[in-house]
Amino acid sequence: MGMPSPVLILGDRGLSQNNINAAKRKYKYYKWLNFSARANTADEIRTAAGQGDFLSSKKAIIIQDIPNKKEIRSFLSDLVKLSSENLKFILWDSENEIKVDPKTKTFNKTWTGWINEIKENPYHKIINNGETFTEKEGGDCVKFIQSRFLKAKKKISDQNARLLSQIVGRDRSMLDTEISKLILTAPNEIDESFIIENAFPSAKDAVLYQFGNVLDTCSYGDSITMMQKFLDMGVNENVLADIMVKKARWQLAAASLWEQGMSWPEVITALMQMGKFPSSIWHERTITPTEKRKSSEGLKELEDRMKYMNKIYGMLERQMDASKKKARAEVIPMEFMADLTTKFLRNNIIAPHFNQYKEPEMKERLVNRCLKVYLFSLNKLKEVRYGENPKQDVMEMVAALTSKSL
Amino acid sequence: MKVTMTQDILLKALERGAFASLSDEAQTDTSTLSSLIKSVKITANKDEIIFESATALVASRYVQPITDNVVLKEEGTVMVPAKELYDWINRQGNCMIGLRSKDFDNPKVVNASGGDADEATKASIRKIGSLELVSQDVSKNGSKWTLDNYAPDQVPSVDFDIISTPLFIASLEQLEEGVKNIGFSAMAKDSDHLFDSISFQHKDEKMYMLTTDCSRCALWHLPNADKITMDGTITEEQMEKNGLKGAWKSNLLVSSKLLAQVCKLASNTSPIAFHREDAKNRIYVSQPGFMVRMASAEKTMAEKFPPLDIFLIKKYADLCNIAVGTLSSRLNTVSIVNKNAILFIFAQDKLLLKGVSECGHAPCKATLSPSNLTGEFKKVWNVKHLLDILKVAKGDEIKLMIPDGQNKDSLKLIYPDQPNASYYVMSVERSKYDLNDEE
Numbered sequence: 116m117g118m119p120s121p122v123l124i125l126g127d128r129g130l131s132q133n134n135i136n137a138a139k140r141k142y143k144y145y146k147w148l149n150f151s152a153r154a155n156t157a158d159e160i161r162t163a164a165g166q167g168d169f170l171s172s173k174k175a176i177i178i179q180d181i182p183n184k185k186e187i188r189s190f191l192s193d194l195v196k197l198s199s200e201n202l203k204f205i206l207w208d209s210e211n212e213i214k215v216d217p218k219t220k221t222f223n224k225t226w227t228g229w230i231n232e233i234k235e236n237p238y239h240k241i242i243n244n245g246e247t248f249t250e251k252e253g254g255d256c257v258k259f260i261q262s263r264f265l266k267a268k269k270k271i272s273d274q275n276a277r278l279l280s281q282i283v284g285r286d287r288s289m290l291d292t293e294i295s296k297l298i299l300t301a302p303n304e305i306d307e308s309f310i311i312e313n314a315f316p317s318a319k320d321a322v323l324y325q326f327g328n329v330l331d332t333c334s335y336g337d338s339i340t341m342m343q344k345f346l347d348m349g350v351n352e353n354v355l356a357d358i359m360v361k362k363a364r365w366q367l368a369a370a371s372l373w374e375q376g377m378s379w380p381e382v383i384t385a386l387m388q389m390g391k392f393p394s395s396i397w398h399e400r401t402i403t404p405t406e407k408r409k410s411s412e413g414l415k416e417l418e419d420r421m422k423y424m425n426k427i428y429g430m431l432e433r434q435m436d437a438s439k440k441k442a443r444a445e446v447i448p449m450e451f452m453a454d455l456t457t458k459f460l461r462n463n464i465i466a467p468h469f470n471q472y473k474e475p476e477m478k479e480r481l482v483n484r485c486l487k488v489y490l491f492s493l494n495k496l497k498e499v500r501y502g503e504n505p506k507q508d509v510m511e512m513v514a515a516l517t518s519k520s521l
Numbered sequence: 522m523k524v525t526m527t528q529d530i531l532l533k534a535l536e537r538g539a540f541a542s543l544s545d546e547a548q549t550d551t552s553t554l555s556s557l558i559k560s561v562k563i564t565a566n567k568d569e570i571i572f573e574s575a576t577a578l579v580a581s582r583y584v585q586p587i588t589d590n591v592v593l594k595e596e597g598t599v600m601v602p603a604k605e606l607y608d609w610i611n612r613q614g615n616c617m618i619g620l621r622s623k624d625f626d627n628p629k630v631v632n633a634s635g636g637d638a639d640e641a642t643k644a645s646i647r648k649i650g651s652l653e654l655v656s657q658d659v660s661k662n663g664s665k666w667t668l669d670n671y672a673p674d675q676v677p678s679v680d681f682d683i684i685s686t687p688l689f690i691a692s693l694e695q696l697e698e699g700v701k702n703i704g705f706s707a708m709a710k711d712s713d714h715l716f717d718s719i720s721f722q723h724k725d726e727k728m729y730m731l732t733t734d735c736s737r738c739a740l741w742h743l744p745n746a747d748k749i750t751m752d753g754t755i756t757e758e759q760m761e762k763n764g765l766k767g768a769w770k771s772n773l774l775v776s777s778k779l780l781a782q783v784c785k786l787a788s789n790t791s792p793i794a795f796h797r798e799d800a801k802n803r804i805y806v807s808q809p810g811f812m813v814r815m816a817s818a819e820k821t822m823a824e825k826f827p828p829l830d831i832f833l834i835k836k837y838a839d840l841c842n843i844a845v846g847t848l849s850s851r852l853n854t855v856s857i858v859n860k861n862a863i864l865f866i867f868a869q870d871k872l873l874l875k876g877v878s879e880c881g882h883a884p885c886k887a888t889l890s891p892s893n894l895t896g897e898f899k900k901v902w903n904v905k906h907l908l909d910i911l912k913v914a915k916g917d918e919i920k921l922m923i924p925d926g927q928n929k930d931s932l933k934l935i936y937p938d939q940p941n942a943s944y945y946v947m948s949v950e951r952s953k954y955d956l957n958d959e960e
Contacts, residue, residue: 167947
């Protein structure tokens with residue numbers, strides 16, 4: 116089958132570039148010409164389309180940088196009508212001017228008419244590569260990852276696909292590139308450890324995850340190597356120090372909850388409720404997690420929260436600062452992170468001293484250890500920010516966090 | 522090594538021998554071995570001094586015989602930064618220049634940026650000493666400078682002896698004229714090294730230089746080309762039968778930019794010979810003592826270049842003659858509206874030029890009176906193609922010719938005062954001008 120024309124390519128820039136590279140490879144006997152609808156004039160583009168050739172070469176014209184201008188749109192829809200066996204057009208919305216309405220999932224009004232005009236050409240093709248997945252599109256992101264792996268006959272579970280998106284981020288081309296790399300060495304069934312070991316952390320949270328994961332092994336050498344790897348990648352010492360303080364804080368919270376008498380599964384649930392509003396609902400032990408979620412559902416908007424505070428605690432409007440609506444307490448983003456925190460305490464700190472200390476001494480020592488590590492880390496964070504040798508300070512933090520002593 | 526020679530001889534030798542290391546490609550190289558790529562190797566023997574340099578795309582060698590103005594005191598080889606050496610010599614004026622190498626007791630290892638390295642690696646360069654430069658004019662005054670001398674054995678010499686029978690030879694004067702008259706038709710840069718090249722093809726022992734970007738073509742007949750051993754151009758019958766398969770054999774593609782530079786450096790005392798190393802797609806351009814090796818397009822790419830025959834066998838009939846100055850002025854006027862495509866209407870002893878734009882300008886028209894107009898004709902042409910041809914005008918008049926047959930998609934232009942050059946441009950179809958509705 117011949118090359119379709121006109122081809123309209125929308126969405127993710129990296130994937131769109133891949134489409135074009137693939138087309139250039141597939142139709143390499145075409146003479147490929149590139150134009151920018153912003154930088155090149157309409158006369159220039161039309162002349163190039165019509166310019167004769169001594170060898171009657173087939174021609175494919177790529178027009179990118181399409182601006183949001185009515186006259187350019189109308190020129191392009193007129194130009195692509197010249198499509199023939201010897202003349203093909205690719206229109207690439209390389210600047211993502213064509214937006215999709217998140218509610219209706221359709222193109223916005225400005226472009227809909229134009230896209231319909233393009234569709235009137237009998238051999239047209241529309242390639243929508245989509246945009247970066249939003250938080251709400253987590254399910255779509257998982258499906259995208261799974262379909263990419265499936266093309267290479269590899270399987271990945273929902274949970275592991277989600278983990279991969281956390282490490283790499285939700286940018287489609289980043290995910291696509293990462294998956295292309297992973298499938299070269301991936302087993303047929305992709306598991307968590309493969310992702311953690313091999314996925315390149317592009318997302319900010321992923322640095323936390325991957326670095327934290329190595330710290331949890333209590334290997335000072337591996338942790339320092341990983342630290343150096345991140346520093347070489349351009350990750351600032353502040354980011355790493357921040358991660359370690361956060362990690363120490365979660366460990367302290369977990370140790371403290373365990374010391375108060377909770378079982379480890381209860382500690383995980385409590386950790387996940389950390390930072391959630393309102394605490395009177397989330398910290399209420401008599402109701403189930405589902406009931407908690409339902410009760411707090413209606414309190415997402417600021418006005419509703421203010422009404423709630425007034426009703427339950429009798430707080431007046433003037434006593435509440437509406438400008439602080441964006442300030443959020445710290446939450447643990449994923450349940451497995453809370454799980455890893457408790458596993459670390461149980462396997463790496465408590466287990467080696469299991470025969471040495473009995474309860475309640477073990478609990479006291481654990482809280483003391485976590486408190487010391489947390490306060491030390493906090494102090495070092497200050498030095499990383501304002502001191503003269505941040506790398507040395509980060510190394511000392513690594514030493515504290517990987518210490519197994521009680 | 523210890524040699525003395527006059528500044529002009531040394532400068533001339535360096536321009537030729539260090540042609541590769543002084544090129545933009547070498548001077549902008551940022552690889553770990555860039556210091557070597559930017560250097561010229563100078564070897565002084567008892568009979569001659571050889572200057573040589575090489576990059577991936579181009580290599581050059583110049584042999585300077587020992588004459589009265591070139592004094593050899595001690596044989597040897599040095600490898601020094603070409604640009605620095607050239608700039609220093611260029612600033613010395615009319616004087617004698619002495620070059621003397623001094624070796625270190627222990628060679629040093631330097632890294633890519635020139636700093637000392639702790640140990641030798643693949644990315645390090647051995648520095649074996651220095652080259653002292655001394656200039657002295659008639660008043661016994663002058664200047665002194667020292668350059669690093671790298672171990673010459675780090676870069677093997679290019680073997681120019683593999684070239685034997687040339688594909689053809691041509692006079693420098695004709696080559697220079699050719700480059701001047703048709704060079705504009707080649708692309709400034711082509712990553713495949715195809716359309717930024719000058720093609721040499723011949724038919725019936727008549728050698729032509731050809732430049733094209735496929736939509737326009739400029740042809741230059743080299744009247745004095747001699748000793749032609751390369752295959753003749755692919756004929757139209759062969760093309761119909763086998764396509765352009767094997768066309769590379771009859772098509773010598775030489776970088777337009779490099780050929781223009783070589784022509785400037787070559788001597789007009791002897792013709793220039795062209796050779797090709799088929800296995801490695803390399804072209805050799807040589808004169809006694811001066812040789813340049815250049816990379817050429819891949820064979821499969823070379824087969825995408827239009828063969829000479831398609832231009833030679835097509836019959837064109839005279840359309841009209843036009844004064845160069847008037848045509849240039851009218852085209853420039855109409856191109857204010859559309860810099861790309863202009864409609865030409867030849868009718869009733871007049872030529873009407875019309876520019877219509879999609880960018881909001883009102884249409885612009887201009888008329889002129891061509892002489893000897895043979896018929897009515899209408900076509901759209903790329904105005905830039907025509908203006909470029911008018912810039913190399915020879916004489917006051919240009920002749921326009923259109924194909925004899927039904928297919929009138931090209932235009933041939935010649936200057937009656939310049940019989941060696943002919944220009945071809947393809948028309949613009951599917952333009953904004955509706956040819957049927959025009960008056």
